[in-house]
Amino acid sequence: MTSVVERLQGQSPKFSVEFLPPRDAEDEKILWKAVRELEGLDPAFVSITYGAGGSRRDRTIRATGRIAQETTLLPVAHLTAVEHSVAELRNVIGWYAAIGVRNILALRGDPPGDPMGEWVAHPEGLSYADELVRLVRELGDFCVGVAAFPYGHPRSGDLDIDLKYLLRKLNAGADYAVAQLFHAPEPFLRMRDRVADAGCTAAILPGIMPMLSPRGLSKIVELSGADLPLDVARRLEPYADDVAGFRATGIDIATEMCQRLLDEGVPALHFYTMNRSKATKEVLGRLGLVTRA
Numbered sequence: 001m002t003s004v005v006e007r008l009q010g011q012s013p014k015f016s017v018e019f020l021p022p023r024d025a026e027d028e029k030i031l032w033k034a035v036r037e038l039e040g041l042d043p044a045f046v047s048i049t050y051g052a053g054g055s056r057r058d059r060t061i062r063a064t065g066r067i068a069q070e071t072t073l074l075p076v077a078h079l080t081a082v083e084h085s086v087a088e089l090r091n092v093i094g095w096y097a098a099i100g101v102r103n104i105l106a107l108r109g110d111p112p113g114d115p116m117g118e119w120v121a122h123p124e125g126l127s128y129a130d131e132l133v134r135l136v137r138e139l140g141d142f143c144v145g146v147a148a149f150p151y152g153h154p155r156s157g158d159l160d161i162d163l164k165y166l167l168r169k170l171n172a173g174a175d176y177a178v179a180q181l182f183h184a185p186e187p188f189l190r191m192r193d194r195v196a197d198a199g200c201t202a203a204i205l206p207g208i209m210p211m212l213s214p215r216g217l218s219k220i221v222e223l224s225g226a227d228l229p230l231d232v233a234r235r236l237e238p239y240a241d242d243v244a245g246f247r248a249t250g251i252d253i254a255t256e257m258c259q260r261l262l263d264e265g266v267p268a269l270h271f272y273t274m275n276r277s278k279a280t281k282e283v284l285g286r287l288g289l290v291t292r293a
Contacts, residue, residue: 001102002074003143005175007044008203014044014268015289016076016205019275021048021059030275031063037277039071041290044268047076047105061092065099076145077101080109081132085124089132093139105145105178106132106169119155130165130172137173146170148177148195148204150187151226163194170195176203178270181224183232185260192266206261209272210279211250214240251279255286262287 008014017038022028035046048064050057060078067075077096081089096104108129111119121127126135129146136142146169152162170177177195182188185206192204211217217236221228232253239245258269269289271280284290 001068001100003175004045004074004076004103004145005143005203007074008176008267013262013266013289015041015280015284016044016268016270017046017280018207018270018272019046019048019063021050021057021063022275023059027275028063034273034275034277035067035071035073038273038280039073041281041284043073045074045076045103047078050078050080050082050107050109061095064096064101068099068101074103075101076103076105078105078107079132079136080107081121081126081129082109082111083122083125085122086126086135087124089126089135090139093136093142097140097142102141103143103145104136105147106136106174107147108132128165130169133169133172133174144174145176145178146174148179148191149225150179150182150191151224154225159191163191163198166191166195167198167200170200170202174202176205178205179207181207181209181220181272183220183224183226184229185257185264187226188261189264203267205268205270206266207270207272208254208258208283209274210254210283211236212247212279213243213250214246216274217250247279251282251286254279255283258283258287 019031019034022031046067048060050060064075064077067073079092106129126132133144133146136144148166149162152159166177179188188206195204209220211220235249235253236246239249261269273280
């Protein structure tokens with residue numbers, strides 16, 4: 001199977017997409033509608049998260065396998081250490097390899113129930129993402145990605161320490177990193193440049209989610225761990241009660257940020273889709289990354 005690194009090669013910028021694992025049969029229909037709509041646009045890769053605290057990992061594993069077997073897309077398997085023993089992790093990695101999935105995003109993961117709660121490792125499991133990277137590497141010829149945090153990990157509070165942990169994951173054998181959400185290009189670009197200044201050549205991909213509604217914006221702010229910049233808040237404020245105006249402005253902001261990132265040389269844009277394709281297609285069309293959106 002092709003690797004993510006191979007898909008990111010070349011001069012033209014790429015894009016990738018991330019989906020949520022379905023909760024039920026209706027969710028599964030929504031997910032597969034988005035998968036099929038984006039398949040024709042040829043993303044570099046697609047991934048399905050483990051769900052909060054690994055709560056939907058069985059559905060994640062099944063959906064990732066289905067993408068590998070029933071579509072032309074390159075699947076990246078999310079894998080976290082949450083409530084997994086090393087033996088269980090080995091089994092999951094082996095199952096992915098058996099169906100031809102050779103790209104894994106290795107994450108420590110959030111505590112079940114409360115993403116900001118105290119992390120407690122499985123008594124026979126792993127404590128850090130770099131340990132998971134090494135385990136995946138030991139078990140076969142995998143391309144491994146990890147998470148990066150432009151504002152620092154929520155439990156870190158110190159960008160220097162956070163950079164050290166990111167470099168530790170990359171030096172453990174990760175090939176690339178995907179960034180958590182951010183509201184402006186600068187924090188991401190500073191993080192990317194600091195990784196490069198440390199002598200690491202791994203690709204760092206920005207994570208993008210257009211701000212489409214006040215409720216969605218609240219979720220983005222929560223996930224990013226950083227307050228909304230004043231200039232962005234001022235642009236959105238007039239549309240607090242205007243659904244169409246808020247969405248249009250959110251698409252404008254996302255497109256402008258993506259264009260700045262492309263101008264700064266990022267190899268790909270990673271879109272968090274929430275299992276919908278329309279906003280991602282709109283931004284990609286405006287950027288000229290797809291001919292039909």
